[in-house]
Amino acid sequence: MKTYLVTGGAGFIGSNFILYMLKKYQEEINIINVDCLTYAGNLENLKEVEHRKNYKFLKVDVCDKKAILNIFQTYDIDRVIHFAAESHVDRSIRNPEVFVNTNVLGTLNLLNAAKLAWETEDGFKPGKKYLQVSTDEVYGALEGEEGYFYETTPLDPHSPYSASKTSADLMVKSYVDTFHFPANITRCSNNYGPYQFPEKLIPLMINNALNGKKLPVYGTGKNVRDWLYVEDHCKAIDLVAEKGRVGEVYNVGGHNEKKNIEIVTMIIDTLLEMLSAKDPRRKLISHDLITYVEDRKGHDFRYAIAPDKIKAELGWEPETPFSEGIKRTIAWYLEHMEWMERITKGEYQKYYEKMYRM
Numbered sequence: 520m521k522t523y524l525v526t527g528g529a530g531f532i533g534s535n536f537i538l539y540m541l542k543k544y545q546e547e548i549n550i551i552n553v554d555c556l557t558y559a560g561n562l563e564n565l566k567e568v569e570h571r572k573n574y575k576f577l578k579v580d581v582c583d584k585k586a587i588l589n590i591f592q593t594y595d596i597d598r599v600i601h602f603a604a605e606s607h608v609d610r611s612i613r614n615p616e617v618f619v620n621t622n623v624l625g626t627l628n629l630l631n632a633a634k635l636a637w638e639t640e641d642g643f644k645p646g647k648k649y650l651q652v653s654t655d656e657v658y659g660a661l662e663g664e665e666g667y668f669y670e671t672t673p674l675d676p677h678s679p680y681s682a683s684k685t686s687a688d689l690m691v692k693s694y695v696d697t698f699h700f701p702a703n704i705t706r707c708s709n710n711y712g713p714y715q716f717p718e719k720l721i722p723l724m725i726n727n728a729l730n731g732k733k734l735p736v737y738g739t740g741k742n743v744r745d746w747l748y749v750e751d752h753c754k755a756i757d758l759v760a761e762k763g764r765v766g767e768v769y770n771v772g773g774h775n776e777k778k779n780i781e782i783v784t785m786i787i788d789t790l791l792e793m794l795s796a797k798d799p800r801r802k803l804i805s806h807d808l809i810t811y812v813e814d815r816k817g818h819d820f821r822y823a824i825a826p827d828k829i830k831a832e833l834g835w836e837p838e839t840p841f842s843e844g845i846k847r848t849i850a851w852y853l854e855h856m857e858w859m860e861r862i863t864k865g866e867y868q869k870y871y872e873k874m875y876r877m
């Protein structure tokens with residue numbers, strides 16, 4: 520029975536991953552979720568699994584050396600899936616320091632603890648794996664309409680966020696190259712789906728539209744992102760953790776490039792299609808809400824990932840067409856308005872004290 524240490528499991532992708540893994544493997548795996556619950560951590564995402572015997576939550580900062588070492592001494596960890604990070608580009612432009620602490624030093628701390636726990640006289644205990652969840656932003660930006668990021672594309676980050684993620688990737692690479700540490704790196708494009716914090720484009724636009732608020736589009740709205748449904752990303756991570764060749768990097772992408780303005784337009788149209796004629800929110804929603812605002816500083820123009828290697832080696836492909844994924848996502852937000860309200864009112868942050876009586 521494998522034991523997973525999942526960091527950042529209360530965040531968007533981490534909570535989707537834990538729910539996906541416990542559904543897929545049921546009682547066959549243990550999951551320890553390590554998260555310090557920043558503004559982006561919401562334990563309410565994991566309500567349906569919190570009482571399971573094979574799931575445990577630990578409120579720990581990945582930068583806390585003693586606490587992380589202690590976890591590796593207490594549990595025989597087989598897999599580390601490292602999601603925990605400061606993840607929002609705009610915040611990194613305002614306050615880069617916390618990005619270096621969590622994303623770089625937190626990663627180094629985890630690498631050291633895993634190395635110490637797993638090393639033997641002649642290498643590492645068999646079957647152990649560390650997976651660094653990285654991003655396509657480490658490759659920088661594609662300037663024109665053509666071309667893709669490959670695993671061999673030179674690293675060229677632009678924002679403090681992407682610079683911190685690149686630094687973390689390079690620390691992982693250095694442990695692979697120096698110690699033959701059993702790690703993989705996955706670099707994924709923009710995720711969307713349930714439980715995404717409403718600071719990111721898609722949930723922000725859904726929430727604003729439902730409340731008749733302006734929809735702030737940065738710059739010209741022509742910047743391009745490659746969108747991947749979050750469950751498809753979770754499947755890729757599971758596959759790489761199990762079957763990825765040690766030391767390798769795998770790109771994960773949706774084959775789904777869209778201009779930001781196309782996304783915003785699709786959200787408006789889909790909401791109008793899904794809401795019944797009687798729903799009072801319908802009257803609030805229109806294309807007139809679209810408002811062009813000042814551009815993000817250093818705004819990367821286009822991201823597009825070539826997931827050829829993961830397809831050729833591991834047989835992974837994105838499964839969810841965007842037209843279906845965006846409907847599923849909007850339907851989820853419509854069914855979970857209370858989740859969104861608790862976030863916008865800050866009430867989700869009280870859940871930990873109540874649940875864990877601390």
Ligand code: NAD
Nearest residue numbers: 527529530531532555556557559560580581603604606710
């Ligand atoms: P998120 O911001 O929704 O969640 C981050 C989680 O990490 C939160 O639960 C937060 O409480 C936790 N955390 C932050 N600092 C911590 C610390 N010091 N110690 C312990 N926990 C801490 O992020 P996300 O969108 O789910 O992204 C998860 C990972 O995937 C990140 O590493 C991100 O760089 C990467 N990624 C995200 C996307 C995307 O589109 N969202 C795409 C590619 C890669």
Ligand code: DAU
Nearest residue numbers: 606607608654655656708709718719720735736737742779
């Ligand atoms: O590419 C992977 C990355 O995707 C991840 O590594 C990051 O953690 C994740 O946050 C995401 O970064 P982006 O900056 O691409 O995501 P965001 O949702 O913030 O913005 C998507 C695009 O939409 C981007 O071009 C900026 C634009 N945007 C965003 C917001 C929040 C707007 O035009 N208006 C907005 O209000």
